[in-house]
Amino acid sequence: MTTHPVDDLLRSFPDLDFAVLEHGFAPHGRDYTVIAQYGGVRDPGTYQLEFTHCVKAEIETRVSGGAWPASWRDEFTNYDRWLAAGSPDGYVWGTNWSLAYPGLVPGHGLDAAPRAADA
Numbered sequence: 858m859t860t861h862p863v864d865d866l867l868r869s870f871p872d873l874d875f876a877v878l879e880h881g882f883a884p885h886g887r888d889y890t891v892i893a894q895y896g897g898v899r900d901p902g903t904y905q906l907e908f909t910h911c912v913k914a915e916i917e918t919r920v921s922g923g924a925w926p927a928s929w930r931d932e933f934t935n936y937d938r939w940l941a942a943g944s945p946d947g948y949v950w951g952t953n954w955s956l957a958y959p960g961l962v963p964g965h966g967l968d969a970a971p972r973a974a975d976a
Contacts, residue, residue, distance in 0.1 A: 876954045878903070880916055889914045893957065918955075924948040
């Protein structure tokens with residue numbers, strides 16, 4: 858059985874210790890791009906992952922329940938403003954570097970997508 862390239866990508870990308878720097882649909886709306894940075898021992902660098910013909914992408918922001926109310930104000934979205942505010946406790950969104958945990962979830966390639974089978 859031939860594997861789908863997305864499944865190969867999910868197996869080759871690290872499970873942990875990488876950050877999602879940017880993500881979103883291309884302006885034309887067909888493709889979805891993820892800019893990820895990996896700083897580990899194996900092939901560190903910044904990568905652009907392009908998922909073509911993508912009709913749905915699911916990405917979640919996960920921080921502790923207490924982090925949301927503590928980090929609600931806008932100074933948390935800009936690192937310099939957060940410093941100017943006296944470095945208040947909370948999650949600093951403005952570092953623009955968010956650890957991807959649990960990372961890319963294996964088993965969500967084309968073969969696992971029920972809607973892809975219907976196309």
